[in-house]
Each structure stands twice: as C-alpha cells, then as structure tokens.
Amino acid sequence: MSEPISALNHASYDGIAKVEECGLQGMITLRGDLSDKVLAKAVKDATGQKVPGQREALVKGDTGVCWMSPDELLVLVQYAEVNAKLADIAGALSGTHALAANVSDARAVFRVSGPNAREVLGKLAPVDLSPDAFQPGQIRRSRLAQVAGAFWMDDAETFRVVCFRSAADYVFKLLKVAAQPGSEVGFY
Amino acid sequence: MLTLKCPFTGAMLDETELHCGGEAHRKRFGPGSSDEDFETYMFVRENRKGVHFELWLHAYGIGKWFIAARDTETLEVYGTYPAQTTEPPQDIKDAITAKRPGWSWREFE
Numbered sequence: 001m002s003e004p005i006s007a008l009n010h011a012s013y014d015g016i017a018k019v020e021e022c023g024l025q026g027m028i029t030l031r032g033d034l035s036d037k038v039l040a041k042a043v044k045d046a047t048g049q050k051v052p053g054q055r056e057a058l059v060k061g062d063t064g065v066c067w068m069s070p071d072e073l074l075v076l077v078q079y080a081e082v083n084a085k086l087a088d089i090a091g092a093l094s095g096t097h098a099l100a101a102n103v104s105d106a107r108a109v110f111r112v113s114g115p116n117a118r119e120v121l122g123k124l125a126p127v128d129l130s131p132d133a134f135q136p137g138q139i140r141r142s143r144l145a146q147v148a149g150a151f152w153m154d155d156a157e158t159f160r161v162v163c164f165r166s167a168a169d170y171v172f173k174l175l176k177v178a179a180q181p182g183s184e185v186g187f188y
Numbered sequence: 189m190l191t192l193k194c195p196f197t198g199a200m201l202d203e204t205e206l207h208c209g210g211e212a213h214r215k216r217f218g219p220g221s222s223d224e225d226f227e228t229y230m231f232v233r234e235n236r237k238g239v240h241f242e243l244w245l246h247a248y249g250i251g252k253w254f255i256a257a258r259d260t261e262t263l264e265v266y267g268t269y270p271a272q273t274t275e276p277p278q279d280i281k282d283a284i285t286a287k288r289p290g291w292s293w294r295e296f297e
Contacts, residue, residue, distance in 0.1 A: 054198055055197055055198065069197070072250070127202075143204065143249075
C-alpha cells in the first residue's frame with residue numbers, strides 16, 4: 001500500500017501573511033437537489049452540519065460543508081475517514097438522483113493567515129474582499145491569477161484556499177509572491 | 189471592466205472570471221428545417237448599438253451559463269437571469285423600457 005501524500009507536503013512560507021499547504025484533506029463532491037431531505041440528512045450525518053445556504057461555508061477544522069453551486073456541495077471530512085463517509089453518503093442517497101465522489105486527491109488546500117491575509121487574496125482574485133463584503137462563513141469560487149480556486153474564511157484573519165492539485169505549485173508560488181515582506185498595500 | 193451579478197450565486201463577477209458565449213436566445217433549427225431558418229440559426233447575429241442579450245459562463249467558478257441584458261453603448265447592465273430562460277423576465281424588460289423606451293431586439297420588445 002502506498003503512502004498518501006499531499007501535493008506540496010506541508011510547504012509553508014512566512015511573509016506579510018503565513019502561507020501553508022494544509023496537507024491531506026478529505027473532500028467529497030456532492031451533487032443533487034440541495035432541498036432534498038435525504039440529502040440534508042446525509043450531510044448532517046457526515047459532518048454534523050446543515051445544508052449551507054447560498055455562498056455559505058460551514059466548516060470547523062477539517063470537517064464541514066461548503067456551498068459550491070445551486071446543485072453542488074463540497075463535503076469536508078478527515079482524510080482517513082473519506083472512504084467510509086463516502087460509502088455512507090452514497091448508501092443514504094442510493095434512491096435519489098444524486099452523485100457523491102471522492103475528490104480528496106484531486107485538490108490541494110492552503111491556509112493563508114495573519115492580519116494581512118485579506119491583502120494576499122485580494123491581490124490574486126477579482127473579488128471584493130473588504131470586511132463589509134466578505135466575512136467568515138462565506139465561500140467564493142473565482143480565479144487566483146490564471147487558475148480556478150475557491151476560498152473561505154475560517155476566522156477574521158484566516159483564509160482556506162482550495163485549488164486543483166495540478167495547479168498546487170502555481171498557487172503556492174502565487175501566494176508566496178503576494179505575501180512577500182514589504183508588499184502590504186493597506187487597502188482593507 | 190464589465191461586472192455582472194450571477195443569478196445563481198448572487199455574487200458580483202468580474203469579466204475576467206467569465207467567458208462570453210455570444211448572442212443569447214438563439215432558436216435552434218435542426219434536421220428538416222428550411223435552409224433559411226438554419227442559416228439564421230447558424231450565421232445571422234445581432235450586432236447592436238444599444239440593448240443586447242448575451243450568454244455568459246462563470247468559467248472560473250460554478251460553471252453555469254446565464255444571460256446578461258446590457259447596453260453596448262452605455263455599458264449599463266439591465267440584469268442577469270439563468271440561461272434556461274426562453275424569454276427575458278418582465279422585470280428586466282421593464283428596466284430596459286425605463287432607459288430605452290420603444291426598444292426591440294429580435295422578437296422581444
């Protein structure tokens with residue numbers, strides 16, 4: 001049995017914000033009718049969270065659920081549990097029109113933390129990241145320079161960023177450049 | 189720079205995270221249709237100064253198509269709605285009429 005390893009194996013960088021690759025994170029893409037009670041129960045059983053509303057991210061640590069589109073959720077679970085949780089979800093949804101797939105190894109997850117975390121993300125994504133417009137509990141899917149990515153805030157100074165694993169090195173370098181010492185803009 | 193409100197997520201999307209799909213509300217003419225109808229479907233496009241309806245895809249995001257009603261002259265955006273809509277919703281028609289009385293675009297007015 002080979003040992004699973006994340007895209008950049010906990011690489012980190014300290015600048016105006018701390019950028020870390022979070023390591024292995026269990027991720028399940030769940031598509032279906034989000035108003036469906038069976039789906040809501042499957043999400044509750046897997047994560048302890050309700051089905052998030054539009055653009056909501058209900059995440060505690062490495063467990064939670066994010067709203068990805070009107071018919072798609074991203075279920076976050078511990079990496080070691082992902083197969084068991086996936087089987088539970090798939091079993092619960094066997095009678096409904098829905099799809100659950102393990103995408104843990106297809107993605108990379110970063111954490112950007114520090115008082116300037118907003119600045120770092122604000123340089124890379126065409127999104128209004130002012131505290132009035134973007135708060136913990138919200139998720140936004142957008143682009144990070146030239147690749148697709150999603151991010152949410154764990155608290156007022158911490159972002160979690162998800163991108164495709166194939167773009168992990170690119171995104172880490174982007175975040176490093178955006179977090180260079182002395183590159184504070186002071187906009188937010 | 190164009191900023192469009194996504195009708196699915198409510199987020200304000202920047203032009204750079206979108207992909208334009210050309211003219212909206214095209215009516216498909218398939219096998220058995222007349223050559224004129226197929227030619228219209230395939231080749232004939234509006235190229236307006238003023239009110240225009242376009243398809244847009246949130247390519248770097250949720251990956252869904254929507255339609256934007258906007259003005260090519262003033263760059264004003266009248267509204268957006270899901271691409272599954274066959275006719276512009278009444279509130280968007282009203283918004284256009286308020287700014288451009290007597291407008292028409294293909295079969296809509």
